[in-house]
Amino acid sequence: MMRKEKKQVEEITAMEADFAQWYTDVVRKADLVDYASVRGSMIIRPYGYAIWEHIQKELDRQIKETGHENVYLPLFIPESLLQKEKDHIEGFAPEVAWVTHGGEEKLAERLCVRPTSEVLFCEHYANIIHSYRDLPKLYNQWGNVVRWEKTTRPFLRSLEFLWQEGHTCHATDEEAGEETRRMLEVYADVCEDYLAVPVLRGRKTDKEKFAGAKFTLTIESLMHDGKALQTGTSHHLGSGFAEAFGIQYTDKQGKLQHVHQTSWGITTRLIGALIMVHGDNRGLVLPPKIAPVQVMVIPIAQHKEGVLDKAYELKEQLNKTVRAGIDASDKSPGWKFSEHEMKGVPIRIEIGPKDIEKHQAVAVRRDTGEKIFLSLDELETRIPLLLEEIQKGLLQKAKAHREEKTNIALSMDEFKAVLESNPGFIKAMWCGDRECEDQIKEETGATSRCMPFEQEVISKTCVCCGQEAEELVYWAKAY
Amino acid sequence: MMRKEKKQVEEITAMEADFAQWYTDVVRKADLVDYASVRGSMIIRPYGYAIWEHIQKELDRQIKETGHENVYLPLFIPESLLQKEKDHIEGFAPEVAWVTHGGEEKLAERLCVRPTSEVLFCEHYANIIHSYRDLPKLYNQWGNVVRWEKTTRPFLRSLEFLWQEGHTCHATDEEAGEETRRMLEVYADVCEDYLAVPVLRGRKTDKEKFAGAKFTLTIESLMHDGKALQTGTSHHLGSGFAEAFGIQYTDKQGKLQHVHQTSWGITTRLIGALIMVHGDNRGLVLPPKIAPVQVMVIPIAQHKEGVLDKAYELKEQLNKTVRAGIDASDKSPGWKFSEHEMKGVPIRIEIGPKDIEKHQAVAVRRDTGEKIFLSLDELETRIPLLLEEIQKGLLQKAKAHREEKTNIALSMDEFKAVLESNPGFIKAMWCGDRECEDQIKEETGATSRCMPFEQEVISKTCVCCGQEAEELVYWAKAY
Numbered sequence: 006m007m008r009k010e011k012k013q014v015e016e017i018t019a020m021e022a023d024f025a026q027w028y029t030d031v032v033r034k035a036d037l038v039d040y041a042s043v044r045g046s047m048i049i050r051p052y053g054y055a056i057w058e059h060i061q062k063e064l065d066r067q068i069k070e071t072g073h074e075n076v077y078l079p080l081f082i083p084e085s086l087l088q089k090e091k092d093h094i095e096g097f098a099p100e101v102a103w104v105t106h107g108g109e110e111k112l113a114e115r116l117c118v119r120p121t122s123e124v125l126f127c128e129h130y131a132n133i134i135h136s137y138r139d140l141p142k143l144y145n146q147w148g149n150v151v152r153w154e155k156t157t158r159p160f161l162r163s164l165e166f167l168w169q170e171g172h173t174c175h176a177t178d179e180e181a182g183e184e185t186r187r188m189l190e191v192y193a194d195v196c197e198d199y200l201a202v203p204v205l206r207g208r209k210t211d212k213e214k215f216a217g218a219k220f221t222l223t224i225e226s227l228m229h230d231g232k233a234l235q236t237g238t239s240h241h242l243g244s245g246f247a248e249a250f251g252i253q254y255t256d257k258q259g260k261l262q263h264v265h266q267t268s269w270g271i272t273t274r275l276i277g278a279l280i281m282v283h284g285d286n287r288g289l290v291l292p293p294k295i296a297p298v299q300v301m302v303i304p305i306a307q308h309k310e311g312v313l314d315k316a317y318e319l320k321e322q323l324n325k326t327v328r329a330g331i332d333a334s335d336k337s338p339g340w341k342f343s344e345h346e347m348k349g350v351p352i353r354i355e356i357g358p359k360d361i362e363k364h365q366a367v368a369v370r371r372d373t374g375e376k377i378f379l380s381l382d383e384l385e386t387r388i389p390l391l392l393e394e395i396q397k398g399l400l401q402k403a404k405a406h407r408e409e410k411t412n413i414a415l416s417m418d419e420f421k422a423v424l425e426s427n428p429g430f431i432k433a434m435w436c437g438d439r440e441c442e443d444q445i446k447e448e449t450g451a452t453s454r455c456m457p458f459e460q461e462v463i464s465k466t467c468v469c470c471g472q473e474a475e476e477l478v479y480w481a482k483a484y
Numbered sequence: 485m486m487r488k489e490k491k492q493v494e495e496i497t498a499m500e501a502d503f504a505q506w507y508t509d510v511v512r513k514a515d516l517v518d519y520a521s522v523r524g525s526m527i528i529r530p531y532g533y534a535i536w537e538h539i540q541k542e543l544d545r546q547i548k549e550t551g552h553e554n555v556y557l558p559l560f561i562p563e564s565l566l567q568k569e570k571d572h573i574e575g576f577a578p579e580v581a582w583v584t585h586g587g588e589e590k591l592a593e594r595l596c597v598r599p600t601s602e603v604l605f606c607e608h609y610a611n612i613i614h615s616y617r618d619l620p621k622l623y624n625q626w627g628n629v630v631r632w633e634k635t636t637r638p639f640l641r642s643l644e645f646l647w648q649e650g651h652t653c654h655a656t657d658e659e660a661g662e663e664t665r666r667m668l669e670v671y672a673d674v675c676e677d678y679l680a681v682p683v684l685r686g687r688k689t690d691k692e693k694f695a696g697a698k699f700t701l702t703i704e705s706l707m708h709d710g711k712a713l714q715t716g717t718s719h720h721l722g723s724g725f726a727e728a729f730g731i732q733y734t735d736k737q738g739k740l741q742h743v744h745q746t747s748w749g750i751t752t753r754l755i756g757a758l759i760m761v762h763g764d765n766r767g768l769v770l771p772p773k774i775a776p777v778q779v780m781v782i783p784i785a786q787h788k789e790g791v792l793d794k795a796y797e798l799k800e801q802l803n804k805t806v807r808a809g810i811d812a813s814d815k816s817p818g819w820k821f822s823e824h825e826m827k828g829v830p831i832r833i834e835i836g837p838k839d840i841e842k843h844q845a846v847a848v849r850r851d852t853g854e855k856i857f858l859s860l861d862e863l864e865t866r867i868p869l870l871l872e873e874i875q876k877g878l879l880q881k882a883k884a885h886r887e888e889k890t891n892i893a894l895s896m897d898e899f900k901a902v903l904e905s906n907p908g909f910i911k912a913m914w915c916g917d918r919e920c921e922d923q924i925k926e927e928t929g930a931t932s933r934c935m936p937f938e939q940e941v942i943s944k945t946c947v948c949c950g951q952e953a954e955e956l957v958y959w960a961k962a963y
Contacts, residue, residue, distance in 0.1 A: 039608055042565055043558045043595065048608055051553035051623070058554065074530035075537065079522045080597075080628055080644050081581075086521055102560075103585040104597065107632040108578045116522065118559075118583065118597070129518055129527055144530070148628065149559055153586035165559050 017347075019286050024230040028158070031280055035289045035348050038159040045157035045164035049273070052348060055297035056276055057167065061147070063199050063295075064169065064271065067191045073143040073171060078125045080148075081116040086124050090249040093123060096216020100153045102164075118151040123217065123242070123268055126172040127250035134174060134264060136255050141184070142174040160277035161234075161484050168272035174252065174264040178243065181265035185241040188269040189222045192237035200275060201292040201399035202226050202282050203407055204236055205430070205479055207455030212442055215268075219243035225454045225479065227407045228281035231428030233454050233481035236278055239269035277484070282403050283372075289349030290371055292399050293392040298330040300388060301350045303341050305357030307333065316356050319366065319384065323354075326389050346371060351395050352388065372398055415464050417448065420480075424449055430481050434474035436467035445469055451480040496826075498765050503709040507637070510759055514768045514827050517638045524636035524643035528752070531827060534776035535755055536646065540626070542678050542774075543648065543750065546670045552622040552650060557604045559628075560595040565603050569728040572602060575695020579632045581643075597630040602696065602721070602747055605651040606729035613653060613743060615734050620663070621653040639756035640713075640963050647751035653731065653743040657722065660744035664720040667748040668701045671716035679754060680771040680878035681705050681761050682886055683715055684909070684958055686934030691921055694747075698722035704933045704958065706886045707760035710907030712933050712960035715757055718748035756963070761882050762851075768828030769850055771878050772871040777809040779867060780829045782820050784836030786812060795835050798845065798863065802833075805868050825850060830874050831867065851877055890958075894943050896927065899959075903928055909960050913953035915946035924948055930959040 017034060020027040032038045037053035049057065065075075081104060088094045097120045104116040119125070126144065134142060147169045157163045171188060175181040189206060196202045204224035214221035218240040226236045247253070247263040256262050283290040293299050300323055304316035316331055323329035330350075332341045338355070345353055355367040366384060368377045372395050379387055410429025414420035420431060431451065435441060445468070446452050456476045467474045496513060499506040511517045516532035528536065544554075560583060567573045576599045583595040598604070605623065613621060626648045636642045650667060654660040668685060675681045683703035693700035697719040705715045726732070726742040735741050762769040772778050779802055783795035795810055802808035809829075811820045817834070824832055834846040845863060847856045851874050858866055889908025893899035899910055910930065914920060924947070925931050935955045946953045 039611060041558050041604060042562055042607060043560045046558035046560065048558070048604075049556040051555055054554050054556055057556075075533050076530055077528040077533055077536075077646060079520050079525035079527070080630065081522045081525065083521055099587045101587065102583045102595075104581045105584045106582040106594075108580065115585075116581075125520060125527075128521060132518060151559065167556060 017286065017288065020229060020284075027284075027286070028280060031284055031288050031347075032159045037276065037280075037289075043164070045154060047159045047163050049167075052297060053276060056279070056291070056295060057273055059295040059297065060195070060199070060275055061169075064191070064195050065147070067195065068145050068169070068171065071143075071187060071191060073145045073173075076144045076146055077148065078122050078129065078146060080119055082119055082122075082124060084115045084117060086128060087117055089124060089127075090217050090246050092245075093217035097121070102151050102153055120150055120152050121268075121270070122146060122150075122170055123172065123246060124250070126268075127246050127252060127266075130172075130174050130264070131250050131252045134252055134254050137176055137257055140174060140176045140254060140264065141180065143171075143184075144173065145169055145171045158277075158484075160273055160280070166273050168270050170270045171268060173267045174247075175266070176254070176256070176262070176264070178265045181241055181243075181267050185222055185239045185267045185269070188267070189224060189237070189239040192239070192269070192271055193224050195271075196224060196226065196236055196275070196278075197400060199292065199294045200279055200282075201294075201396060201403060202236065202275075202278050203400060203404045205455060205457055207457040207479065209238070209455060210439075210442060210453045210478070212439055213453060215240040217242065217245060218268075219245070223455050225481075226278055226282065227410060227429055227481070228278070228484070229284065229406070230281070231410050231482070233430065233479075233483040234274070234278050234281070235454070235483065236275065237269070237271040240267060242266035242268060283349070283399055287343070288347035290399070291349035291351060293351045293396045296349065296351050297328065298345075298348075298350050299327045299392055300329045300352045300354060301345045302329060302331040302354045302356065303338055303345070304331075304333060305338050305355055305360070309358050311361060312356070312358060315361055319354065319356060319381070322385055323388060326385065327392060342369075351392060354384075354388075370395060372402075413463055414468055417445075417469060420445070420451075420468060421449055424451060424482070428482065430454070430479045432461075432463060432477060432479055433468035434462075434464045434466065435476050435478045436470055436472045437475035438467075438470065438472075441467055441469035445480065449480075451482050454479045454481050454483060496765065496767065499708060499763075506763075506765070507759060510763055510767050510826075511638045516755065516759075516768075522643070524633060526638045526642050528646075531776060532755060535758070535770070535774060536752055538774040538776065539674070539678070539754055540648075543670070543674050544626070546674065547624050547648070547650065550622075550666060550670060552624045552652075555623045555625055556627065557601050557608065557625060559598055561598055561601075561603060563594045563596060565607060566596055568603060568606075569696050569725050571724075572696035576600070581630050581632055599629055599631050600747075600749070601625065601629075601649055602651065602725060603729070605747075606725050606731060606745075609651075609653050609743070610729050610731045613731055613733050616655055616736055619653060619655045619733060619743065620659065622650075622663075623652065624648055624650045637756075637963075639752055639759070645752050647749050650746070650748045652746045653726075654745070655733070655735070655741070655743070657744045660720055660722075660746050664699075664701055664718045664746045664748070667746070668703060668716070668718040671718070671748070671750055672703050674750075675703060675705065675715055675754070675757075676879060678771065678773045679758055679761075680773075680875060680882060681715065681754075681757050682879060682883045684934060684936055686936040686958065688717070688934060689918075689921060689932045689957070691918055692932060694719040696721065696724060697747075698724070702934050704960075705757055705761060706889060706908055706960070707757070707963070708763065708885070709760070710889050710961070712909065712958075712962040713753070713757050713760070714933070714962065715754065716748070716750040719746060721745040721747060762828070762878055766822070767826035769878070770828035770830060772830045772875045775828065775830050776807065777824075777827075777829050778806045778871055779808045779831045779833060780824045781808060781810040781833045781835065782817055782824070783810075783812060784817050784834055784839070788837045790840060791835070791837060794840050798833065798835060798860070801864055802867060805864065806871060821848075830871060833863075833867075849874060851881075892942055893947055896924075896948060899924070899930075899947060900928055903930060903961070907961065909933070909958045911940075911942060911956060911958055912947035913941075913943045913945065914955050914957045915949055915951045916954040917946075917949065917951075920946055920948035924959065928959075929961050931962055933958045933960050933962060
């Protein structure tokens with residue numbers, strides 16, 4: 006009963022053989038993405054978009070709960086506006102797309118398609134902030150941005166991506182600092198508690214910080230191949246932008262002051278993290294909390310009397326407490342198993358004539374493959390508990406994987422050896438000099454991922470130059 | 485206690501004096517929009533965006549309930565792709581923005597910023613549709629689009645706007661026709677039931693239809709100044725795009741067939757309709773179902789003991805069933821009344837020391853100004869009923885206004901006279917010739933809004949040429 010137009014599920018490359026190809030296979034075969042004729046752009050298909058909607062829903066809830074309001078600012082930025090903050094334009098100019106014509110007309114001034122919206126928010130804030138009573142201003146925006154990347158990969162690096170960008174103004178540097186940290190924690194919570202992706206929290210080095218920021222906080226996660234992924238960032242902008250754009254308020258004493266700002270963002274890249282943290286050689290593995298379908302009911306011998314009716318009944322019953330689906334198509338059960346495994350559905354429930362006779366169903370876990378026979382009476386209570394167990398299990402497994410792939414290096418020789426033998430995070434001391442950071446990248450290909458909030462002293466000297474060490478840094482090759 | 489940085493609410497222009505200025509005043513003073521330095525673009529502020537989120541939430545629910553799935557396609561369209569369907573490119577070329585440079589590089593082919601995404605959906609559909617089993621494909625996209633408009637007004641016509649665009653493929657022309665009509669009904673329902681904006685349902689003339697469509701269905705509403713607003717459209721695309729893009733499927737008999745397509749969209753323009761249908765000289769009037777705050781509690785003499793506590797208690801109590809807010813700022817009550825009237829909050833509740841003594845509160849309706857004294861015991865049950873009453877009342881009032889401003893014209897002299905004396909919809913017969921349609925526009929400024937589904941014969945001859953009439957048409961000056 007195979008449909009010839011359908012790709013075979015078996016075609017997927019093993020991740021041990023070629024991790025990049027495995028990733029591409031999963032992205033395509035789990036129906037997450039299709040390619041468009043625009044170089045480096047992606048089409049997010051219904052299944053991929055539904056995952057994004059679940060992430061959005063939870064993150065939006067937390068963004069609002071922490072007092073932020075959603076707004077929408079323009080897609081285009083006049084070139085002169087982008088140039089107002091010097092570091093910012095230097096950082097972004099090489100990777101923006103330029104609109105030069107509107108209809109038949111050549112524009113007097115080029116417009117850039119927003120790569121991020123700091124300067125637009127700053128212009129707006131200068132308009133609407135006047136007094137200490139107007140502070141804090143806590144805005145967030147959901148939208149698309151464009152970065153002219155040379156090498157692109159679906160979700161990880163693309164010409165256009167979807168994200169949210171928070172932009173806030175505060176009366177003091179300290180308040181802005183608290184906000185920067187607060188939003189990083191919101192991101193960490195969404196990653197760990199919803200996506201089951203464990204993250205390292207820390208600060209970026211000056212080299213790696215956001216163009217125009219005072220400092221950048223980051224959450225970093227480790228993929229299955231031992232490469233790191235910057236999963237979300239939160240920037241303390243200080244008052245540099247406020248000075249460039251004249252965002253001032255009158256304080257309680259009647260004195261004019263510049264505001265202190267933050268910005269923070271998380272993108273569709275999170276879907277890439279999901280794939281590369283939890284996926285296996287049968288495809289995607291989705292954490293229940295963000296799985297579009299948590300349980301897929303698959304009727305066995307569905308042509309036999311009563312099977313389909315019972316399967317639909319189970320689905321309805323499950324839908325009271327979980328997101329359940331049913332696959333009643335005319336494909337073979339085996340085909341359906343592979344397909345929903347590829348899509349990472351956390352639990353499948355098989356129900357056939359013999360099961361009905363025994364008043365039972367078979368639940369199969371996507372993460373462990375474990376088969377569980379359940380009486381139909383306990384299905385409604387057991388399945389939600391099983392989903393919780395899977396959610397926790399995925400986070401634990403990912404944490405264990407990260408531990409396994411986190412090593413210490415006290416010298417450059419150790420650094421290179423361990424990066425070769427067991428690629429992952431390398432903890433090594435750093436003197437704080439840009440030169441050492443550059444040299445480590447040049448010699449090993451690893452970049453500084455973050456200076457973790459939880460510092461340890463594993464040695465007194467810099468892994469590169471041997472001078473006095475300032476900070477413990479996590480290093481890794483990264484996406 | 486007035487704050488000098490706050491604009492006075494009284495500054496608003498009367499709509500009878502200058503409707504366009506009244507609109508601009510409301511848009512600004514109700515904090516819906518701010519201007520950006522990008523010509524013709526708008527910043528949608530938190531209050532405006534919250535209204536959009538409420539519209540989105542309900543529409544998205546109905547779009548999903550009718551079997552559609554959300555996807556996301558790229559922002560950019562290569563010029564060659566846009567040119568594949570001849571009528572389509574002719575219609576859109578004059579109003580698109582062109583990206584010619586990425587980073588420092590000049591592009592080999594220009595990219596247009598999507599004005600609508602038909603061609604991208606077509607390219608994707610050609611990739612993923614093969615068999616009758618793949619049909620129907622029912623996709624929807626939420627996003628931003630750009631149209632290079634010369635004259636712009638917030639929400640009504642802007643360089644960039646937010647919308648949803650549905651794109652579907654069907655096996656037969658008839659199914660596509662049903663879909664076109666179904667989605668128009670979804671739009672009509674959201675407009676009438678949620679926005680309390682009554683709409684005319686009908687078909688556009690060939691002159692006014694979508695570039696590349698077989699026909700366009702439309703809902704049209706009437707603004708307070710007697711001008712019409714095209715509020716939503718649903719297009720039957722026939723198989724023209726499918727032929728241009730090669731979207732074919734194998735039918736049950738094994739024969740290759742072209743699909744039949746639809747597309748349909750609704751935009752942030754709806755917020756403009758809300759303003760101009762319900763607003764008055766004190767500002768916005770919001771229908772309860774989409775009002776971000778349905779009830780605003782305003783404490784009177786809030787410095788007196790117990791007042792603030794009681795006000796917060798009421799707010800919490802109300803929040804169980806409605807969206808309630810509280811204004812406990814240090815502005816005067818009168819100032820707060822004006823401000824929340826300007827923002828169109830459906831009900832305000834005043835509570836002061838005397839009210840507390842009498843165990844009562846005063847509810848004031850935004851739509852009628854009516855004051856209602858309510859015992860605190862009945863507040864929780866009465867307020868939701870009152871909100872329902874307001875919702876119905878707004879729709880009835882808008883319907884009555886439309887009736888009043890809908891006239892019949894049997895000759896061009898009558899047409900002009902009535903358009904002058906009581907501007908609004910004019911019902912007049914039409915022969916079906918483009919020439920008459922053009923002439924009516926030239927002589928009167930009115931355009932054909934739609935050929936209503938509910939046809940009547942009010943005369944046997946065309947209002948313009950006197951030849952045999954084919955259709956009843958609603959005409960109006962329009963936004």
